[in-house]
Amino acid sequence: MIIIGRDDPAREDVYQLLSEHLADMFATSPAESVHALDHSALSGPSISFWTAREDGELLGCGALKLLDSPQHAGKLGEIKSMRTAAGARGRGVATLMLNHILEEARGRNFAHIYLETGTEEYFAPARRLYARNGFTPCPPFAGYVPDPNSVFMELRL
Template sequence: MALTVSVETPLQDDIRDMVAKLNAHLKPLSPPEFQFQLTVEQMAGADATVFVARDAAGTAVAMGSLKVHDETTGEVKRMFCEPDLRGRGLGRSILDAIEARARETGLQRLVLETGATPGFEPAWALYERGGFTVCPAVLDYPDSEYSRFYEKSL
């Protein structure tokens, strides 16, 4: 599949649609108080960079973002791939772009929070194949049975 990954504003209808699909997918997997979702407006903030994968027709098919917390730590947020295209390396392409940007900006560590309940296994596999390792709770996330945390030293 011909694919381009680039930095884009999340304030576009197709990206808003992907965020809505991601939220709908996540909603039944964890209690609402353990879902830490950035809104599209938060994703458009100066501390976040959104990466969008588009196919040859220009259709947005995957996304993810890098949220910078301080001069050394960045967080992977809002990873999503269209369900019918999963397993084709799109998530890895987005994750690679996030890591490259983190390195370019001098970050030393990437962290992330994802769900710990059934349904998150593909996310765990993606992050682990990308060199992330399970770690204790990061940033200001509560440690709970609904969250799994990962980190990667850059």
Template structure:
């Protein structure tokens, strides 16, 4: 299985299906009031870049987004891989693309909010493997005990003199 990741508009039927699948996946895992979802319309805003993973036949099998809050801070949003491709490094490719995009935008920090509990264990492993460390609540997220927060400081490569 070879998946490629590219920047795409979320305003496509197959991306909408991924968003719906993510929302359905989250329902039993956290209280609804502590699920901080973005609609595809919000994801299509100028502050957000959506990355979609597709199989060679064009099937959308994963997504993630980078939301830029200011010149320093970006947030990883809406990470999801279809259950049919879990364990095949699709999430890794999406996260690597988000980190690279954040570096291209010269952001200094990436943060994210995700759930807690066994249903989120794979996500926690992925984020920590890529250098994210636990942090406190940020922006307007409540410190409810239903969320885990992670951050990564990005280093911008030195330019040649």
């Protein structure tokens, strides 16, 4: 059974997964278009971080970042660091993690959830996952700027 729970981004196996994630981001996107966070940034007070595990084995991770936005009514969040371990791909881990993050956001009365992902073919599965779950394209948010290598998406909760 896959269990999703709060975790420490600096935990050894999580640190390794996040390092692989960052390496892949820099290998597939220009450096100025990489918006992935490292383990120390994911430990910040505005971020909730979870991992998916089965029998203790790390299958994936994801985070929810609280956004500051005085121009919007209600709380806003951003999905960060969604990553499935290579050996766990195709098992629905990303869908489970996304559903967990969205349930958390709804439980905390968030009004909108945003995300940024890449335009390269490498990111096509992520874009399909988000679209299947109701995310739609939106303009850049929270300090992002238009970028031909980025897709911005939102979900109204």
